[in-house]
Amino acid sequence: MSHAADRAQDPTPAFAFVGCGNLGGAILARAVGSGALDAARTLVCESDPARRAQAAALGARVSADAADARGARTLLLAVKPQSFGDAAARLAPLPGDALVISVMAGWGSAAIRQALGGAARVVRAMPNTPVQVGCGMTAIAAGAGALEADVAEAERVFGAVGRTVRIPEELIDAAVAAGGSGPAYLFLLAEAQEAGARALGLDAVTARAMTVQTILGAAQLLAQDGRDAAALRAAVTSKGGTTAAAIAVLEQRGFAQAVADAMRAARDRSAELGK
Numbered sequence: 350m351s352h353a354a355d356r357a358q359d360p361t362p363a364f365a366f367v368g369c370g371n372l373g374g375a376i377l378a379r380a381v382g383s384g385a386l387d388a389a390r391t392l393v394c395e396s397d398p399a400r401r402a403q404a405a406a407l408g409a410r411v412s413a414d415a416a417d418a419r420g421a422r423t424l425l426l427a428v429k430p431q432s433f434g435d436a437a438a439r440l441a442p443l444p445g446d447a448l449v450i451s452v453m454a455g456w457g458s459a460a461i462r463q464a465l466g467g468a469a470r471v472v473r474a475m476p477n478t479p480v481q482v483g484c485g486m487t488a489i490a491a492g493a494g495a496l497e498a499d500v501a502e503a504e505r506v507f508g509a510v511g512r513t514v515r516i517p518e519e520l521i522d523a524a525v526a527a528g529g530s531g532p533a534y535l536f537l538l539a540e541a542q543e544a545g546a547r548a549l550g551l552d553a554v555t556a557r558a559m560t561v562q563t564i565l566g567a568a569q570l571l572a573q574d575g576r577d578a579a580a581l582r583a584a585v586t587s588k589g590g591t592t593a594a595a596i597a598v599l600e601q602r603g604f605a606q607a608v609a610d611a612m613r614a615a616r617d618r619s620a621e622l623g624k
């Protein structure tokens with residue numbers, strides 16, 4: 350398909366994706382599926398033809414050229430941070446009535462606004478990979494020029510792929526540590542728990558099933574029970590019992606401190622990448 354042939358016909362789509370890869374694609378599919386976005390009024394600007402085809406199959410208009418997103422009222426910037434310079438060169442200047450929602454790590458809202466001509470309003474969103482299964486956690490921050498309605502619009506879109514929280518933009522690096530990188534901490538725990546189960550003689554399939562269901566069940570309990578994590582842990586830890594024996598080892602090895610240090614490292618690395 351030529352670029353001209355698959356270029357959007359509607360010059361004024363309501364919503365445009367600039368980059369629609371892993372993250373953008375997941376948001377598009379779920380937001381269209383839930384009705385949060387109207388596919389027919391959504392334009393997807395994406396350089397990869399296979400990804401454009403996926404977006405077109407959902408009913409979205411597609412284009413290979415980010416410049417076609419210029420007329421959109423809301424633009425979701427979901428390119429890699431290193432691709433933003435090229436995308437901005439195609440997009441700028443955006444008008445003052447354009448809302449730009451950026452999921453890019455490392456680019457502050459003032460720099461984004463400036464690269465897009467200085468007039469667009471910018472909201473930053475920091476989601477995590479569980480958006481792919483509709484269970485994401487997205488921190489949303491009002492950025493340069495953003496109005497209350499702009500933050501609400503970002504909440505509406507990301508609400509289609511999980512939960513949202515509002516934070517000030519200066520805490521976006523903390524949100525990377527707490528949410529963005531967060532799934533990997535749990536995956537590491539799952540790896541260790543699976544390996545531990547196998548070391549105790551359980552077969553690989555059983556070890557995996559027990560690990561996945563235990564993490565899922567614990568997360569559901571934490572989400573639904575009303576008690577906090579410390580209370581739930583206390584409830585399964587009888588004095589002198591099996592869980593107490595396990596927790597004592599984790600505490601001796603500095604588990605909580607290791608997690609806190611890891612999160613600080615993620616926060617600091619995020620801040621460094623933004624310089």
Ligand SMILES: NC(=O)c1ccc[n+]([C@@H]2O[C@H](COP(=O)([O-])OP(=O)(O)OC[C@H]3O[C@@H](n4cnc5c(N)ncnc54)[C@H](OP(=O)(O)O)[C@@H]3O)[C@@H](O)[C@H]2O)c1
Pocket residue numbers: 367368369370371372373394395396397400413414415427428429430432435436439452453454475476477478529
């Ligand atoms: N994945 C996550 O969980 C997560 C979480 C928080 C934030 N983020 C942020 O989300 C952004 C996207 O991540 P991702 O994993 O979805 O990346 P990705 O899969 O690489 O998706 C980006 C897509 O944009 C396309 N693209 C690049 N420049 C373009 C342009 N000028 N016009 C149109 N399309 C263009 C890329 O095509 P090519 O490959 O051909 O360049 C690619 O298909 C990143 O900035 C990342 O920091 C991701």
